[in-house]
Amino acid sequence: MIWVTWRQFRAQALTVLVLLAAAAIGFLVTGLRMHHSYAADLAACASLHACDGATPAARALGAQLSLLQRSYEPMFELLQLLVIAVPALIGIFWGAPLIGRELETGTHQLAWNQTVTRTRWLAVKLTVVGVAAIATAAIFSWLLTWWAGPLDHLNGNRWAAMTFASRDIVPLGYAAFAFTLGTTLGLLLRRTLPAMAITLAVFIAIQMLVPTLIRPHLLPSTTTTFPINQASTSQFHGFSGSQTDFHFDLPTPRGAWLISQPPVKNSSGQVVRIEDYSDCFPGQDGGGQGDDPDLDQIGACLAENNLHETVTYQPASHYWPLQWMEAGIFLVLAGALAGTCFWWIRRRQN
Structure with a gap:
């Protein structure tokens, strides 16, 4: 055979x-x-x-x-x-x-x-x-x-x-x-x-x-919240904004997988806009245009408003566990499909 x-x-x-x-x-x-x-x-x-x-x-x-x-x-x-x-x-x-x-x-x-x-x-x-x-x-x-x-x-x-x-x-x-x-x-x-x-x-x-619905949730991710003030913005890597919200590019550990980075929110959990704090964004027009902003200056200006931003990521140490888990899931599915073949071919009449 x-x-x-x-x-x-x-x-x-x-x-x-x-x-x-x-x-x-x-x-x-x-x-x-x-x-x-x-x-x-x-x-x-x-x-x-x-x-x-x-x-x-x-x-x-x-x-x-x-x-x-x-x-x-x-x-x-x-x-x-x-x-x-x-x-x-x-x-x-x-x-x-x-x-x-x-x-x-x-x-x-x-x-x-x-x-x-x-x-x-x-x-x-x-x-x-x-x-x-x-x-x-x-x-x-x-x-x-x-x-x-x-x-x-x-x-x-x-x-x-x-x-x-x-x-x-x-x-x-x-x-x-x-x-x-x-x-x-x-x-x-x-x-x-x-x-x-x-x-x-x-x-x-x-x-x-x-990659979007299964892999990020196979292992618990890490979520870190950063207050928006002069001390924290000194760690940030960049800034972008639009008419509806704005983001800081938050730091993550080397080799980590960034899963989500929602926009800046207030203490009530509501997304805030640049126009709500226009005095803190000189040279910005609500669309992220203009010269590179001074993040320390922006952080110092926003500090008294109790704003925050969160970042969710998978640490670099999860790479191999996720590799094994994802491969294992599809090997188990392959075994289940093979079992279906054996079950079907046994019950099938000529």
Whole structure:
């Protein structure tokens, strides 16, 4: 049965091996060049103690690192999208046709009339192709995680939706889920094309909903409230305002994931506007225009009004727990879908 499954799957497997080899060469050639440039610039920064220092040489090296980041940015975005698309392609082209095509063409009747039971037939197919799917996603994820290491360090943000979903172990969970989703839909619908289309639609919906509705709430977040006064505004990084509200760019720990930063509110919890305190915002027209404001001056002026702003974030230490939790959730969902396949194929009449 394993030999038969391999014979049916070998064209897809060989295609993926060729693509993996080509991707590995591309990652290796561009990655080694980028890592070398990054290491050389970082070593020069260490000798100057900081790339954002005040000396002309330090500023020049900081600008060089920024140029390195910008030069690889288009490729960075494209490769992230590629790794995110790998589980979807696995679900579409490996999962949906795995059983759906057999039922659609009627070849399952030949298999089911042999000595091999339906359960064993399904188990071998799911195991062989499923392991290949997870291994493929793992290789692509490892290649991108290594390749993008310098850029991730320069960006200082591993939490962006595309970054988190394309790094480390999360793609493995997505690959297992997409594969079993496509297989289950092919089994239930008995048609390959509808199963492929629904698999793609569900996967896109998950990629849109998980970063905003599920991932931020898997672990308790940290919320910090800052009073608006001269002492606190000295820690703020910036300011923006509109006709309806205004924000200060509040500090968070290094590597943290900023989840929410509501506008400034008064002691009653109501959002306040710039025009309510126009004397404290010289040069501002209610739309965030004008010269950069003096935050210390604004803070001193607003101090007596008992205003505050909050920031909610996931600390950097939650990165790996969230990686494991999200991957685990989709592996459990994949197991549930596989169980549905076994239950359905047992009760199904020929």
